[in-house]
Amino acid sequence: MSDILVEAVKGAAAHPRPEGIKFAYGTAGFRDKATILDSVMYRMGLLAALRSKAKKATVAAMITASHNPEPDNGVKLVDPMGEMLEAAWEKHATDLANAKDEDIGSALQRIIDAVDIDISLPADVFVARDTRPSGPPLTQALLDGLKVMGSTFTDFGILTTPQLHYLVRCHNSKGAYGEPTEDGYYKKLAEAFLKLREGGTKKKYVPDVILDGANGVGALKTRKLQAHLNDTLKITVCNDGSSGKLNEKCGADFVKVQQMPPAGMDIQPGQRCVSFDGDADRVVFFYLNKDGVFNLLDGDKISTLIAGYLGELVSASGLQLNIGVVQTAYANGSSTRYLEDVMKVPVSCAKTGVKHLHHKALEFDVGVYFEANGHGTVLFSDQAEQKIKAASQDDSLECSRREAATRLTLMMDLINQTVGDAISDFLVVETILSTRDWAADDWNMQYRDLPSRLLKIKVKDRTAVQTTDAERCATAPAGLQEAINKLVAKYQQGRSFVRPSGTEDVVRVFAEADTQANADVLAHEVSVQVYQLAGGVGDQPQPPSTS
Numbered sequence: 001m002s003d004i005l006v007e008a009v010k011g012a013a014a015h016p017r018p019e020g021i022k023f024a025y026g027t028a029g030f031r032d033k034a035t036i037l038d039s040v041m042y043r044m045g046l047l048a049a050l051r052s053k054a055k056k057a058t059v060a061a062m063i064t065a066s067h068n069p070e071p072d073n074g075v076k077l078v079d080p081m082g083e084m085l086e087a088a089w090e091k092h093a094t095d096l097a098n099a100k101d102e103d104i105g106s107a108l109q110r111i112i113d114a115v116d117i118d119i120s121l122p123a124d125v126f127v128a129r130d131t132r133p134s135g136p137p138l139t140q141a142l143l144d145g146l147k148v149m150g151s152t153f154t155d156f157g158i159l160t161t162p163q164l165h166y167l168v169r170c171h172n173s174k175g176a177y178g179e180p181t182e183d184g185y186y187k188k189l190a191e192a193f194l195k196l197r198e199g200g201t202k203k204k205y206v207p208d209v210i211l212d213g214a215n216g217v218g219a220l221k222t223r224k225l226q227a228h229l230n231d232t233l234k235i236t237v238c239n240d241g242s243s244g245k246l247n248e249k250c251g252a253d254f255v256k257v258q259q260m261p262p263a264g265m266d267i268q269p270g271q272r273c274v275s276f277d278g279d280a281d282r283v284v285f286f287y288l289n290k291d292g293v294f295n296l297l298d299g300d301k302i303s304t305l306i307a308g309y310l311g312e313l314v315s316a317s318g319l320q321l322n323i324g325v326v327q328t329a330y331a332n333g334s335s336t337r338y339l340e341d342v343m344k345v346p347v348s349c350a351k352t353g354v355k356h357l358h359h360k361a362l363e364f365d366v367g368v369y370f371e372a373n374g375h376g377t378v379l380f381s382d383q384a385e386q387k388i389k390a391a392s393q394d395d396s397l398e399c400s401r402r403e404a405a406t407r408l409t410l411m412m413d414l415i416n417q418t419v420g421d422a423i424s425d426f427l428v429v430e431t432i433l434s435t436r437d438w439a440a441d442d443w444n445m446q447y448r449d450l451p452s453r454l455l456k457i458k459v460k461d462r463t464a465v466q467t468t469d470a471e472r473c474a475t476a477p478a479g480l481q482e483a484i485n486k487l488v489a490k491y492q493q494g495r496s497f498v499r500p501s502g503t504e505d506v507v508r509v510f511a512e513a514d515t516q517a518n519a520d521v522l523a524h525e526v527s528v529q530v531y532q533l534a535g536g537v538g539d540q541p542q543p544p545s546t547s
């Protein structure tokens, strides 16, 4: 065994693996109670160094548990261009995390052999964390792993997840994507935002928004951004962590799931509000209408808004670029119909999890992808980027075409193409609303959401439920899909699907229908089928109360 691997085994003594726990690198990396993650962090330091050697580039490690409660934490690795870790390495991560302390050397050797890594190459890793109190000691454990592997590193301290993705891409693209500093990030976004901000009086758009920062990093970083915006947009930051707890009764996940405003915010009808999650890679908007009724503008509404605007710019520029939207099965049926039937934009459906949407979006020249929960961004192909830039500088083009291309180049700068980014998406939405002179209500009126219900069912083994067709059809257990089809047929605009969660030990059931009562009943009926056919545990699901 090489000296480095011997050192790695020795180093593990200070970061012993807890007994009896099986760790898994899931859709968003490792996530668990912070108190049991020390050994995982050390090992992810080892793995990040190997990944860097394998890619001959800087990679990154983000320490966060996103929208989970504050006592949780987690880690995910980021590839050189700011992408999520290549799927084939998820298994390496899981194997290494679960190896016995004394077997770490052989576990590393297996990865080195499988990927054919030259261990003598240098390694370099960027590291950052969210605001959780468990972050500093867990960072230390990860750095210990990097150090025994002889890796150089930069610890950026507290950042949003998308900022770290941005930094690693800037660094590896030698600055072509932007300046590889936190300040460079704000400058890039603010410069594009200010150029896109048209003057003139607005009748409906009010440059004033209230932010729910989830008591996390998004609040801190938005304050920093604000200094660059020259008072063009007033952002009142609530839930900034000064009193409330991270993600407790606030944040994008809470607002989306509970369909209500977060605690800690005093809002008036018509005021535009925006909510980030705990590491600021998800964003949803909401407002109270004049009757005080809560209205959510989720990832589907955001992607529709963005696709509509970019589609107009592309047509105005005269460029031949195909633009498409990627959603998951959770997308509201009304949004899919609106995109396909009214906007005539092609829609693809991907499996849940950012990496799947990201991958599908690469099939378009301009691919807009969003999960309903508010994670998403836009990807421009290299060819599209070149064509747009060339058109923006082509003096022989009609003025209006050149201007549209110029706006597209600025939109490309404003959008963080590495991963969904709450701060960047927020500025993109503000830009479009301002250009259209829309209040939140005008945006919301594009289409009307169908009522839906999401439930979770505990079963003995959630892998008993298997799906195909981007999770829209269950292939196991036998008879489940047929049962769902029969139930769905009873309701106007009924739709339902089930899938095993990638982050919790449950099966998720989604249903939508013409009325909330029907969506609730359909979700319940499907839950009963899951319970009966897929080995439900505990009491059988109870029907929704009708009071």
Ligand code: 16G
Pocket: 027, 028, 352, 353, 354, 355, 371, 373, 375, 500, 501, 502, 503, 504, 508
């Ligand atoms: C993770 C995913 C998110 C997905 C969610 C589904 C990433 C970075 N995050 O949080 O995209 O919506 O899992 O959770 O991919 P579920 O499998 O428990 O329903």
Ligand code: MG
Pocket: 066, 067, 277, 278, 279, 280, 281, 282
């Ligand atoms: Mg998140």
